[in-house]
Amino acid sequence: MGFSEAQEELVLRSWKAMKPDSESIALKFFLRIFEIAPAAKPMFPFLREAGEDAPLESHPKLKAHAVTVFVMACESATQLRKTGDVKVREATLRRLGATHVKAGVADAHFEVVKTALLDTIEGAVPEMWTPEMKGAWEEAYDQLAAAIKEEMKIAASASA
Numbered sequence: 001m002g003f004s005e006a007q008e009e010l011v012l013r014s015w016k017a018m019k020p021d022s023e024s025i026a027l028k029f030f031l032r033i034f035e036i037a038p039a040a041k042p043m044f045p046f047l048r049e050a051g052e053d054a055p056l057e058s059h060p061k062l063k064a065h066a067v068t069v070f071v072m073a074c075e076s077a078t079q080l081r082k083t084g085d086v087k088v089r090e091a092t093l094r095r096l097g098a099t100h101v102k103a104g105v106a107d108a109h110f111e112v113v114k115t116a117l118l119d120t121i122e123g124a125v126p127e128m129w130t131p132e133m134k135g136a137w138e139e140a141y142d143q144l145a146a147a148i149k150e151e152m153k154i155a156a157s158a159s160a
Contacts, residue, residue: 003143007136008078014125014133015074025124026070027063031056032116040112043103073117077140097151101159105152110145117141 018025034041034056041047046061056062121137122129 003136003139006132007139010128010130010133010136011074011077011140014121014128014137015078017128018074018121018124021124022071022074023063023067025120026066027057028123029070029116029120030062030066032119033113036116037109037112040109043105043109070120073141073144076144077137094151094155096148097153098155100148101152101155107149110149114138114141114145 044062044065046065047056047059118134118137118141122134
């Protein structure tokens with residue numbers, strides 16, 4: 001299924017509303033990931049180094065990582081219809097594939113991230129949130145996840 005003009009408009013409108021506060025929204029996104037799946041924390045080397053007692057909310061590397069991931073996902077979503085596919089630099093996509101393979105990311109992890117992303121966007125723009133907007137963000141995320149999974153297959157076969 002393609003990304004429709006109506007879906008694009010919903011994603012663009014909500015991203016425009018979230019962008020000024022993207023740093024704090026991004027952190028909420030990752031905190032939601034860890035709320036849903038606490039076992040995911042050890043998948044992030046910089047969190048392993050910080051130790052169990054370090055508060056996630058004030059972890060500088062987590063915040064930086066969260067912003068990078070959230071902004072990339074949102075920017076990629078806003079370009080889907082115009083470009084016809086996920087637009088993340090090829091080198092970035094390759095690195096994402098290799099990093100996710102190395103961390104042991106599985107399909108279930110992508111579902112956790114999807115749920116956290118949708119929950120976070122809904123919380124960030126509750127007055128805009130509709131079933132149609134949810135569907136638009138689901139489609140955008142699914143396409144990004146599919147591109148990363150494809151790179152993961154390539155990375156896994158290269159290291160096998």
